[in-house]
Amino acid sequence: MSTYLVTGASRGLGLELARQLQARGDHVIGAVRDPAGADALRATGARIEPLVVDDPASVAALGARLADTPIDVLVNSAGVGGLGRGLPDLTAEELHRYFAVNAVGPVLVTQAVLPSLRAGRLRRVAHLTSLMGSIADNTSGAAYAYRGSKAALNMLNKSMALELGREGFVCVVLNPGWVQTDMGGPHAPTPVADSVRGLLAIVDSLTPERNGRFFHFDGRELPW
Ligand SMILES: NC(=O)c1ccc[n+]([C@@H]2O[C@H](COP(=O)([O-])OP(=O)(O)OC[C@H]3O[C@@H](n4cnc5c(N)ncnc54)[C@H](OP(=O)(O)O)[C@@H]3O)[C@@H](O)[C@H]2O)c1
Structure with a gap:
């Protein structure tokens, strides 16, 4: 049994990751914006933690609670x-919001829980x-x-992989495909359960040679 911290676990891919991981006997800490509204996550048996990824104080508080x-x-x-x-x-507000959630957030979350x-x-x-990144x-x-924001995330992961790789970490960026979630919409070709099965197969297979790489959920490597 391993412990997974999954952000965005209220719905979509994050929720399905929590479902499949809990179902196979792993332990999930699911981080969500609104714990009171996270009934679907609660039903998986996951531990629930509040987290707003574009709020640095919220990210730091999560790190402290999980220390x-x-x-x-x-x-x-x-x-x-x-x-x-x-x-x-295009507005500065739109650009800043996407970068804050999709690029800055993942780096700060990783930084906050690095001791864990x-x-x-x-x-x-x-x-x-x-x-699309x-x-x-x-x-x-x-x-x-x-x-x-996703291209930035890809680059930020590369630096993280090189820095943390020295202490045995494997850090990757994964494309889930075009998936039937609120974000992907109903016309997306890939059921969320299929995407998550593929993503978990990659996560399970991560070895130091795969550090810093960019994978599709079917295991193919993707161009930068
Ligand atoms: N679906 C696709 O086709 C697709 C394709 C390529 C990449 N992706 C990537 O896969 C990831 C998951 O996507 P999805 O399809 O599951 O999206 P989704 O169904 O729209 O769910 C988004 C999740 O992110 C959470 N979230 C959004 N902003 C947040 C914030 N500021 N702080 C904390 N949580 C926040 C949402 O929480 P709330 O419930 O509180 O809103 C929700 O749990 C995303 O990074 C997305 O870019 C998805």
């Missing part, structure tokens, strides 16, 4: 999505990124805030 709790794997799933505005209408991760047995960090794959443009 004596070893964590084997951190999965940063919390995120905001959407195409957003085109260049003429160091005390764990596996030292694995997985960030849910997107193929791939510069090489961007052939259609748009989604400035979302694409930019």
Whole structure:
């Protein structure tokens, strides 16, 4: 049994990660914005912790509450999505909000629980990124805030992987595919359970050679 900290565990991929991990006998600490509204997460048996990833005080408080709790794997799933505005209408507020949640948040969460991760047995960090964060794959443009924030997350993970890799950590960015969640919408081709089964197969297979890499949920490596 391993202990997983999963952010964004109220719904979507984070909730399904909690479901599958709890069902196979692992222990999940599910971090959510609104614990009172987290009935679906509560039903999995997970421990519930409050967390607003774009509020540094909330992130630091989570780290303090978990200071004596070893964590084997951190999965940063919390995120905001959407195409957003085109260049003429793009605002600083939109850019800042996406970067705060999708790029700054995962780094600060990892930083806050680093002592707990160091005390764990596996030292694995997985960030849910997107193929839309791939510069090489961007052939259609748009989604400035979302694409930019996920490209930033990819780069931040690379530096984290190089720094923490020296102490045996494996840090990766994972693309869940286009998934049937609130973010992906009903026309997405991939059921959330299938995406999460693939994501967990990758997380389970993380070895030092995979540190710093970018994987699709089916195991393929993706272009930066
Ligand atoms: N679904 C897809 O097709 C797809 C594709 C590529 C990448 N991804 C990535 O996969 C991850 C999960 O996506 P999803 O489809 O599960 O999204 P989702 O269904 O929209 O759920 C988003 C989750 O993030 C949480 N969240 C949002 N802002 C937060 C904040 N400021 N602080 C704390 N929690 C916050 C939400 O909490 P509340 O319930 O409180 O709002 C919710 O739990 C995201 O990082 C997303 O970018 C998804």
